[in-house]
Amino acid sequence: MSFVVCGEALIDLAPLAGARESTFATSWEALSAGGPMNTAVALARLGADVDFLGRLSTDRFGTQLRAHLEANRVGLGSAVVVDDPTSVAVVSLDEQGKASYAFHFAGTANFDWRPEELPALGADSWLHFGSLLSVVEPGASVVLEWLRDQPARLSYDINVRAAVIADPVEYRRTVEPWLEVVGRRSGVVKASDDDVAFLARAGDGPSDPVGLAAEWVQRHGLGLFVLTLGPDGAVALLPDGRQVVVPGHRVEVEDTVGAGDTFMAGFLAAYVEDPEDVRAALQQGAAASAIVCGRQGAQPPSLDEVRELLGRP
Secondary structure: OEEEEEOOOEEEEEEOOOOOOOOOOOOEEEEEEOHHHHHHHHHHHOOOOEEEEOEEEOOHHHHHHHHHHHHOOOEOOOOEEEOOOOOEEEEEEOOOOOEEEEEEOOOOHHHOOOHHHOOOOOOOEEEEEEHHHHOOOOHHHHHHHHHOOOOOEEEEEOOOOOOOOOOHHHHHHHHHHHHHHHHHOOOEEEEEHHHHHHHHOOOOOOOOHHHHHHHHHHHHOOOEEEEEOHHHOEEEEOOOOOEEEEOOOOOOOOOOOOHHHHHHHHHHHHHOOOOOOHHHHHHHHHHHHHHHHOOOOOOOOOHHHHHHHHOOO
16 A cells, blocks of 8 residues: 655754854754654655655755655655745754754745645555644645545544644644544544643543543544553554553653654554554554654664564564
8 A cells, every 4th residue: 555645844943962052153953854754754764655745845945855755765746846935843852852843834835735736546545644734724724625535544643733723722623623534534543642631631521641532533433543652652542442552662862853753654554564453553653763762853764673673574
């Protein structure tokens, strides 16, 4: 099965470690990033056939993003080239290497989708989407309407960005229509425990992330909800009420940039091969995520690296 990953590609401006700084000048690295793009690259490095459906600028940063996708063998047949500037996220890291972001994307390339830019997909495709794509207008509404008519298999990474919508109630209202669309196709939804805890503050349903995710599976008819638990691994909530839990891997964390995106790629690459073996898919996702946490930025592992960590041939 071939993947189409829809969403943003942007530049992460990250502090340059060890650089000399003054009140006049600071040093930053411009890293190729964006949750959906990270997932597309990670899928390709794991050997999957993947095409990126995103809006790429003709500016210097857009050229960098295109080259990064091409270098990682991600197809660009569905990508749209526009003259709008590339979106930028300024990255801050806490003492544990956990990343937070300040976004600068008004009038930028990623979020001005038009209906004619979105292709017809076949039932033999797997469409993965999420993150900023699903919450930033005017593009979010356009993509949502397009999605309703697509026969492809679906997966959705909620990937909450509270810097964009700070109110849990408003964010929850934004997420619900996407859950409904994915549920109609018995698709897969992924979020972190922090994501769901934030949305639980809206007050509708259980307050704990596992309980709320399990409720969404039943309410929306989801085929599966995957909840990542940081260093503690991940749990999958199934429609029959079962929970499949896998532990995490202890690694020396460089930063957490791209960890969730890489987890989803690892999970999906295994899940499409054997949907019955949810545990093996979770294990591959957790291993891929652990490896990327030991590197600066979103630098996903190869399939050989993941198999080595898991002790698999």
